[in-house]
Amino acid sequence: MRERSMAGNLSNSAAPLTSSLSKLQALNGLFAIHKKQGPTSADVLNMLKEALLKEAGVKNPNPRKRKKQSLKLGHGGTLDSAASGVLVVGVGNGTKMLSTMLAGSKKYVAVGELGKATDTLDATGKMVLEKDFEHITRVDIEEKLKSFTGDIMQVPPLYSALKKDGQRLSVLLQKGHKVEAKPARPVTVYNLTLQEFKPPLFTLDIECGGGFYVRSLVDDLGKALSSCAHVKELVRTKQGQFTLEEHALHEGQWTLEHVLRSLQPCSESETGTKPSKEHTD
Numbered sequence: 001m002r003e004r005s006m007a008g009n010l011s012n013s014a015a016p017l018t019s020s021l022s023k024l025q026a027l028n029g030l031f032a033i034h035k036k037q038g039p040t041s042a043d044v045l046n047m048l049k050e051a052l053l054k055e056a057g058v059k060n061p062n063p064r065k066r067k068k069q070s071l072k073l074g075h076g077g078t079l080d081s082a083a084s085g086v087l088v089v090g091v092g093n094g095t096k097m098l099s100t101m102l103a104g105s106k107k108y109v110a111v112g113e114l115g116k117a118t119d120t121l122d123a124t125g126k127m128v129l130e131k132d133f134e135h136i137t138r139v140d141i142e143e144k145l146k147s148f149t150g151d152i153m154q155v156p157p158l159y160s161a162l163k164k165d166g167q168r169l170s171v172l173l174q175k176g177h178k179v180e181a182k183p184a185r186p187v188t189v190y191n192l193t194l195q196e197f198k199p200p201l202f203t204l205d206i207e208c209g210g211g212f213y214v215r216s217l218v219d220d221l222g223k224a225l226s227s228c229a230h231v232k233e234l235v236r237t238k239q240g241q242f243t244l245e246e247h248a249l250h251e252g253q254w255t256l257e258h259v260l261r262s263l264q265p266c267s268e269s270e271t272g273t274k275p276s277k278e279h280t281d
Contacts, residue, residue, distance in 0.1 A: 021056040024071060024256055028092035029265040030101070032242035034250045035087040041078045044087060049073050051254040076101025076239065077210070082124045085236030086244045091259075094266050100240065103210040105190060107238035110231055112218040114200040117228035120159040121215035125230070133227045138197040144224045145204075148217060149192045153184040157215050187212040201232065 035044045049071055074095035076088035085108075090098045114133035118125030188209035196203040206214060215231050222229025237244045241264070249258050 020256055021053075021058065023260075024052055024056050026092070027094075027259065027263060029094040029263045030076075030088055030090050030097055030242075031259055031262045031264065032086050032088050032239070032247040032249065033254065034244065034248040035079050035084055036251070037082060037084045040081045041075055041087060045073055045075050045089065047251075048089065048254050051251075052256065052259070055255055074098050077106070079236055080122065080124075080215075080234065082122050082231075083234040083236065085234075086239045086242055086248050087236075088239050088242055091263070094264075097266055104240040105238070106208055106210075106212070106236060106240075108204075108206045108208070108214050109195075109235045109237055110204045110206060110214050110218060111233040112202050112204065112221070112229045113232045114202065114222060114225070114227055114229045116200075116230055117219065117222065118230045120230075121157050121219045122231040122234070125159070129228050131227045133200055133225075136199065136225050136227060138194065140225060141194050141197060141202060141221070144221060145192050145194060147224070148221065149189050151186060151188050154187045154213065154216050154220070155184045156211075156213050157219075185211065189217075207238075 033044070033048060035041060039047070053071060072092055072095055074090045076090065076098040079085060079087055088098070088101045090096070090101075113123075114136060115131055116127055117129040117131075119128050120126075189206065189212065190209070191205070191207040193205045194202060195205050204218075206217070208214075214234055218229050218231045235244070242248065247262060249262060
């Protein structure tokens with residue numbers, strides 16, 4: 001009797017875990033997480049997958065292995081490892097909706113530093129140029145920002161998630177390969193305002209469309225001001241309908257309960273498009 005009772009308890013305790021995994025694998029839609037500064041967007045996605053599978057009772061989950069423990073996740077646009085903020089995640093059929101996130105409006109707060117340029121165009125890179133910036137005034141910056149608003153042409157950074165022959169440009173550069181800049185491409189800037197100016201630092205509020213690089217903007221702005229500049233800090237505050245303040249789940253909230261609560265479900269009619277491979281920062 002005792003053995004039977006113990007077996008019954010074991011099977012009962014396993015049932016909720018099986019149920020959790022089934023619920024997890026049945027999810028279809030979009031939700032947002034908070035990506036912290038440091039890890040890559042791909043790393044954060046794997047950490048999220050591992051946390052959800054572990055909660056569902058998958059022992060030693062390997063997020064890169066898809067068989068049996070399959071949980072289909074994707075993200076809607078790369079954030080640089082040095083950047084933080086909203087990262088939209090598609091789960092199940094929701095991954096087919098991510099192209100909308102890539103093409104849609106995004107908002108950023110960027111802190112730039114005048115007088116120093118780096119090879120990566122942000123604070124993670126090696127300084128390649130130093131120039132005077134004492135001549136630059138708040139009015140100068142505000143005036144120059146007008147030429148970076150609307151439909152503009154922009155050259156993406158060399159250190160980026162864009163690819164050549166199937167490999168990321170940033171990876172090729174790290175391996176010592178010579179990489180040519182991608183040609184300038186059309187991007188859209190809906191709003192661009194200077195929030196704060198405390199030389200050498202300045203803070204920009206940016207609303208832009210898909211394919212836009214904040215690092216390129218800050219680099220180009222520095223040149224336009226007869227100096228140079230790089231991104232010191234970057235936060236994505238909004239992507240599509242998801243805002244950092246209202247929707248992004250922090251690491252402690254990466255649970256089935258929180259995902260279910262914040263999930264924007266998708267219908268079959270919404271998932272007809274394939275996910276785009278375009279990346280932004």
